[in-house]
Amino acid sequence: MGTFEEEVQRKLDEPMPWIGLYIAAASAVCTLAMTADVINGFRQKKLWFPSKYFTLSATSLTLLAVAMKLPTDLNTNMLYQADWYTKLSGLIFMSTAMGNFAPSLGSMNDKEILSNIIALGILVITIVVNVWIQLIQLHHLLPPVIILGVAVPIILVLLLLATLASLAITVPSTKRSMESKYQDMHKLVLREEEALKRTIDKQMMMKYWVMAESSSPQFVMARSIVCTTSSLICVLASITIVMSYITMTYANWFFHIRYASLGQPGSVYEKISQPRSVYGSFPVYLILVIQCIGVVVGTIAPTLRLFVAIWFRCSTTIPKNNKSSLKDELFKIETYWIQKLVDWRDSFKNSSLQIRQDDKYMKYFHNVKCLVLNFFIGVQILIVVVSKQLLYVSVLLTTPFANIMNKINIQFSSKVATSSDNHVVSDDTELSLSRYVLLLEGEPKLPKRILNNICRHADNMIFIGKRMQPQNLINLLHKFVNFSGVIQFDSTNQVPSLHFQEPPNCWMLPLMTLTSIAISLPNVAEHKRKQLVSSVNEGLFLAKLIDKILDANAKLVNIRKSADISWVGVALYRKWQDVDLRTTSRKCKNSKDVLKELSNKAEMTVIEFKREMKDFLMENPLNWPVKIIAANSMYRVSRTILLAYKGENEPTDEELFERLSVMIADILAACLTNLPRVIATMCHRNAIEKRERNVREAFILLGKTEQVIQLLHRHEWPSLDADKASYIDEWRSLIHQDNEIPATSISTSSPGKAVKTPVSNADHITVTVAQSPSLS
Incomplete structure (x- = not known):
């Protein structure tokens, strides 16, 4: 009977290496998409890296579900070194992917955001639950350092899911706010255009370009403080893949000492040190290499978004001695952060349903809904406050270095300006364009270099058009x-x-x-x-x-x-x-x-x-x-x-x-x-x-x-x-x-x-x- 069961299991394991190659292919597609976004960001000189190819969508979630086959597989033996590494790399790869999703939320409508966030939540919870089941079942066989090495990425994945959900809630409110400001500025531009007898030139179009670029939903999401927090979490998750090598080295040493002292050096130590897996050695290591490359490439965009956000805040940070202003800066919750949740809560209270006053079940139902939404409002406020605190601490730590770099940059720019014939813009010209930068409440003013890049990008587009003259x-x-x-x-x-x-x-x-x-x-x-x-x-x-x-x-x-x-x-x-x-x-x-x-x-x-x-x-x-x-x-x-x-x-x-x-x-x-x-x-x-x-x-x-x-x-x-x-x-x-x-x-x-x-x-x-x- 045992021989028959072994034969059945062997037949079932035969196609597993092909499944491993399929997982590697899905991971490679995700990696290429993230690479394309990074290249596109550098090419357009947009260091906030808009999501053009790797976005939160049904396609990307399906690819990630395939790439996460190993972390969700309950039949893999975590005592094998290869399986343990691929589970860990899969979790970190998932974290990196989620960190790159944040800007793409701005390009979706309300229904798309809801469906995609729910789908992402189901995928993340499935991964977390499956990995925790394995950790619980094997906790007596695994050293605490390995359990900790897997638990940390799980926590980071859940935190990233929370930040993405927090960002998703703000999208409708931020879009309405930006649209309102855009329409007000549009009326102003129309009056100026009428005064110029319907003459439209590059300068007139530049106003629209600055308005459109600064109010771009993806740019608004990317410069959000909660997106900065998700970028920080993504960077921390990528560091885990380096720490995993140290963890694995300690685990090998731990098993060798423990089981060698018991006179059983080959029982468990051989399993954890040998790269055996039902998916095959080559497919598993191929998955590991591709996902590690994906983590490295995918961390570039969140890291630079984090640095850009710190750079934004460096010039507008509230001084330490101004305690009242500092308190307003760190603890003020702008309306758009919780507006959607408040609308949902109030809509339940002001329901148009015809109910009897003595219908206590409906009353309880509404009270429970309001209680749940009040809880989520509190969580949203907590996420925003913590994000502000983290950003403020980051700014304080990097301000001295930023000041030094700023002085060097000023000296270098002045030398370049004196040695070249480039036209220097007057303050009036800069002010005329900065008027059309659209910002949300509480956002710092865009640095001058960002505005310069926006204008330069417009020149590049005209140049591209001139090369296409019919x-x-x-x-x-x-x-x-x-x-x-x-x-x-x-x-x-x-x-x-x-x-x-x-x-x-x-x-x-x-x-x-x-x-x-x-x-x-x-x-x-x-x-x-x-x-x-x-x-x-x-x-x-x-x-x-x-x-x-x-x-x-x-x-x-x-x-x-x-x-x-x-x-x-x-x-x-x-x-x-x-x-x-x-x-x-x-x-x-x-x-x-x-x-x-x-x-x-x-x-x-x-x-x-x-x-x-x-x-x-x-x-x-x-x-x-x-x-x-x-x-x-x-x-x-x-x-x-x-x-x-x-x-x-x-x-x-x-x-x-x-x-x-x-x-x-x-x-x-x-x-x-x-x-x-x-x-x-x-x-x-x-x-x-x-x-x-x-x-x-x-x-x-x-x-x-x-x-x-x-x-x-x-x-x-x-x-x-x-x-x-x-x-x-x-x-x-x-x-x-x-x-x-x-x-x-x-x-x-x-x-x-x-x-x-x-x-x-x-x-x-x-x-x-x-x-x-x-x-x-």
Whole structure:
């Protein structure tokens, strides 16, 4: 019987080394994610290290659950050296991971925070309970030093869970406070922008950048005193892995002396010194190495966050002799720390449930809830007070060293300033930007170097954008002289409508349709076709952004989708729907035949759809399928161009291609006049979690489109209202009304001939990209 049981156990143990490799792989993924966050923090010079890759999420918690297989395994023998080390390294690895989670809490909404914190709590409690069960069961076989070596990381893991829960409770309140302050400053910036006649320049955008960066939820979490405490705990946990070597050495010596004196030197000593495990020697040591590397790399971010927090406080520490101020500093509890718990408690008291006054069970239930929440409020206050005390002690211990380093830094900076030609910022410039730094109640003022790094990062983003300038688009825009192409692509009076109501146009749709026609024309050099597609492709990226951001009511979503989907086929496969444009170009003798074929195909598509249409909702063109919207646009544009062939001077294929290119340039130019407004809108739209990313994209877009905007400002812009200028149909109405330019002018007007457009030099938006001085 014993042989059979041993055989069964051997079969069950055979796949365990593969499971060990799986654990090592999960640990490696977590380690790589933490490494990526560290590299990203250094690259952006954000020493508070935002969590971009390793965040508190379902994915990371699943990976950690796999990586924690050994600590939670009750069947491993802790007398084996390898198993003992992997359990210890797993606990410390978990502590390090939790220390890196803190900033990511700011990027979550309330439901995500609740679900992720509960999931993390379940995982941590499961690990702690399983390890404690093993310690209790084996306490008579293990020396106290080993029990202590495992108990300390367990306590640190629980403390880290408490600090993360404490931070999670403050997230909703801090976001509301920051959002309120941001909106107040936004109103101030809008008044200043209005005073500058809607001029937006880098300095104006810098205000939004400072506001967005300083109010970034992750940055707010990272500079929180409770996050500083979690960083300190994480650093202490990482030190444990060094102490474990000393502990293991003592344990080996202890067992050797104890069992050698009893005449049994090989019984337990051999087990604790030999690296035997059911997971296999190689997988276990691989897990140990990877998790140790993860602890080292993962400790970098919490350590530097701790130093940055101490640096923040060094210049604002309350003097020892000012006891009243010191007491306020160390024992004052700001509202946002407990606001969420207070709201929960009060909501239970003021419940809207209809209950009877004599319902004593409901009364007891509410009293118990309030009692529990009062307890948690007390715990939260205790965590905040202890965190302040720890930070204050840390500041006192490091202040002398910080003062010495500060003097050295001042002397070095003065020497660099005198030996270089760098511009030194005046105090007024620094003050003008520091006004827009958003801080929570009780937070110290951001150091000047942090504000300098924020401004320098904005310069870097503009530089990145300048390296991405759309040169093909710029070359196409050189053909632009006026905005006549905005009305020339579609003759509303001379082309009969296929439906009683025409769908509206977005900027992308006519650009896609005109380009499809242009590249299908015969007798045109292939390099010109490729050049046009590349130019329009760069322009459509910007047109899509303009359509998306400025379409406030989302009326043109389906129209944009139609243009977007159709353009994929045109750009990648040279196909418009089912029509191969290359084949059409080869088999047709001239451009007139191409236009007729495309027009007939589009007309048949729309008529067939109308014939089979049964849903009354489809009477509204905004509800049409994307294929039908694109077909209707192709029908109208191709028929409009065909009107050019009714005159005596029919254009050649090359001439028509050039005129279509000019028409495309005109439409793109009209569309891109909205870029300044788009850049300004990107600086302050969307929720607080996405605002920093949006402002970053706005700076990149500013650098990317600098030449485009400068090129457009050589011409006069129509005096359209800003909201109306967002839509091509509004442009068509204004220009057609004031100039009455016939659509057939495509056949007679030359690309260099200007068409009058009503302008207002005082109202159009300008963009200044002059370099503003950065802080020294």
